[in-house]
Amino acid sequence: MGAGCLTERMIKGLSYEERFVSGHRACAGCGEALVVRHVVKAAGPNSIVVMATGCMEVVSTPYPETSWTIPWIHGAFENNSAIASGIDAALRMQGKRDETNLLVFGGDGSTFDIGFGALSGALERGNKFTYICTDNEAYMNTGVQRSGATPFLANTTTSPVGKAVHGKQEPKKPLPLIVAAHGIKYVATCTPANLYDLHKKVKKALATPYGSFIHAFSVCPVGWHTKSDVAVELSRIAVQSRVFPLYEIEDGVLTFTQKIEKEKATPVLDYLKVQGRFKHLKPDEVEKIQVYVDKRYDFLLEIEGKKAFDTLF
Numbered sequence: 227m228g229a230g231c232l233t234e235r236m237i238k239g240l241s242y243e244e245r246f247v248s249g250h251r252a253c254a255g256c257g258e259a260l261v262v263r264h265v266v267k268a269a270g271p272n273s274i275v276v277m278a279t280g281c282m283e284v285v286s287t288p289y290p291e292t293s294w295t296i297p298w299i300h301g302a303f304e305n306n307s308a309i310a311s312g313i314d315a316a317l318r319m320q321g322k323r324d325e326t327n328l329l330v331f332g333g334d335g336s337t338f339d340i341g342f343g344a345l346s347g348a349l350e351r352g353n354k355f356t357y358i359c360t361d362n363e364a365y366m367n368t369g370v371q372r373s374g375a376t377p378f379l380a381n382t383t384t385s386p387v388g389k390a391v392h393g394k395q396e397p398k399k400p401l402p403l404i405v406a407a408h409g410i411k412y413v414a415t416c417t418p419a420n421l422y423d424l425h426k427k428v429k430k431a432l433a434t435p436y437g438s439f440i441h442a443f444s445v446c447p448v449g450w451h452t453k454s455d456v457a458v459e460l461s462r463i464a465v466q467s468r469v470f471p472l473y474e475i476e477d478g479v480l481t482f483t484q485k486i487e488k489e490k491a492t493p494v495l496d497y498l499k500v501q502g503r504f505k506h507l508k509p510d511e512v513e514k515i516q517v518y519v520d521k522r523y524d525f526l527l528e529i530e531g532k533k534a535f536d537t538l539f
C-alpha cells in the first residue's frame with residue numbers, strides 16, 4: 227500500500243482497527259458483512275453491539291468462537307431494541323452513557339417486520355442508540371423468504387415465479403421515512419460502495435441525542451443470485467440507478483448526499499439484469515419497476531430541504 231493511500235485514509239479518519247474480525251463464516255461476496263465491518267470500524271473502541279438473529283449473528287458467533295473484539299449481545303427479533311433500551315438505561319445509571327456507543331443491528335426481516343414494534347417503541351421513548359438495518363431484502367438466513375423489504379416482483383422462496391404469480395406482488399416498505407416520522411433527529415441511508423459517506427454517517431448518528439437510524443444496502447449473492455464479486459459494484463449501480471437513494475434526514479429535513487439527476491441516472495434494467503432474482507421479468511415489468519423507482523425518487527425530491535418530519539426531542 228502506497229503512502230498516498232495511507233495519508234488519504236488518515237485525513238478522512240478511516241481506521242485500520244477491526245472490531246468485526248476475519249474468520250467469520252459469511253458467504254463469499256456478502257455485502258452485509260462488509261457493512262457491519264465498516265460500521266463498527268467507524269464507531270470506535272468504546273462500543274457495545276446488540277444484534278438480532280440473522281445471517282450476521284449466525285456467521286459471527288458459532289459457540290465457542292466469536293468474530294467480535296467489542297462487547298456483543300444477541301437479541302431475538304422481537305426484543306432487540308428492548309435489550310438496547312435496557313443497556314441505554316444501565317449506561318445512564320453507571321454514568322457511562324456519553325462515553326459509550328450503543329449500536330443495534332438487525333436484518334430487514336428483523337427490522338421491517340418482526341422487530342419493528344420494539345424499535346418503534348424505543349424510538350418513541352427517546353432511548354439513545356444507533357440502529358443499523360442491514361437490508362439484504364429477504365430472510366436470507368432461513369432460505370430467502372420474502373420480507374417487507376423485498377422489492378416488487380423479486381423472486382424469493384415465498385414469492386415464487388409461476389404462471390399465476392410473477393415474484394413479490396407488493397412494493398418495498400419505505401422504512402427510513404416511517405422511522406423518520408417517529409421524530410428522531412437523524413436517519414440516513416448508506417452502501418458499502420460509499421465508504422467515507424458510510425463512516426461519516428455512522429459518526430453523525432452516534433453523536434445524535436436519542437435514537438438514530440441507518441438503512442444499509444446489503445447485497446446477498448446467494449439470495450439475489452449474483453456472482454460473488456459484485457457486492458460493491460452492484461451497490462454503486464443501485465445508487466446510480468436511483469434504486470437506493472443516498473440521503474440524510476437531519477432534524478426532519480432531507481438532504482441528498484449523492485443526488486442523481488434523472489437524465490444521468492443508470493437505467494434500472496442495468497441493476498436488475500445482473501441478478502437472477504429478476505431474470506423472469508418481461509420488458510413491461512422492467513418498465514413498471516422503472517416508473518416506480520422514478521416515482522419514489524420524485525417524492526424524495528419533493529420533500530428535499532423542507533421540514534418534512536416533526537422532531538419530537
Ligand SMILES: Cc1ncc(C[n+]2csc(CCOP(=O)(O)OP(=O)(O)O)c2C)c(N)n1
Nearest residue numbers: 279280281333334335336364365366367368
Ligand atoms: C420469531 C422468530 N421467527 C423466525 C425465526 C427464524 N429465523 C432465524 S434467522 C431468520 C431470517 C432473518 O432475516 P433477516 O432479519 O432479514 O436477516 P438475514 O438473515 O437476511 O441477514 C429467521 C426467519 C426466529 N429466529 N425467530
Ligand SMILES: [Mg+2]
Nearest residue numbers: 333334364366
Ligand atoms: Mg435479510
